[in-house]
Amino acid sequence: MANIKLTVEEMKYMALLQDLTGAVARDCIIDNENNRIIFIVRPGDAGKAIGRRGANINKLRRLLGKEIEVIEHADDLEAMVKNIFAPARVLGIRLAQRNGRKILYVTVDPNDKGRAIGKGGRKVNIARLVLKRYFDIDDIKIR
The missing domain is CATH 3.30.300.20 (K homology (KH) domain)
Incomplete structure (x- = not known):
């Protein structure tokens, strides 16, 4: 951490x-x-x-x-992602390295995709700030 x-x-x-x-x-x-x-x-x-x-x-x-x-707060990445995107249901996460950057792919229930992204991308922006600070993740993609 x-x-x-x-x-x-x-x-x-x-x-x-x-x-x-x-x-x-x-x-x-x-x-x-x-x-x-x-x-x-x-x-x-x-x-x-x-x-x-x-x-x-x-x-x-x-x-x-x-x-x-x-x-x-949560100590592990998956629990922290679930806390950030709540109440959207996070089905899974996958961390990938691309060109020296850490990219987190978050899979959410299709019915909750809008809730996970947030109005104007609000939730994703919050996730970027928090996950960069705690886990040094450069980008987040919602699926």
Whole structure:
């Protein structure tokens, strides 16, 4: 797993998440390009971070003025991919090396393909950021 260094800003956001929700954040990725913050939380803490009917996430959104994403952490690649693309059903993954680049092929249930890609490719962009940081994967293809 990658050796991740957090900035002061990221640590502040992680502390805010924990204070507001009680969920423990393991990592925080600030995506200024898409005005979004991605929290990687301890396994089992996603529900606590989101809150009943999304109350905690909505409160954080209003407070920070940014989109908020919550993903449960997993140590192995397949489990992390499933957590990122939830609720889409991931049927399998395959890692390939092409021209010195790591490309991850994710096979999803055909009924969930749109959900896995996300509006405007939102989910895939999140997956690229997270998987690059944790597993040094250069690109993701959804099948």
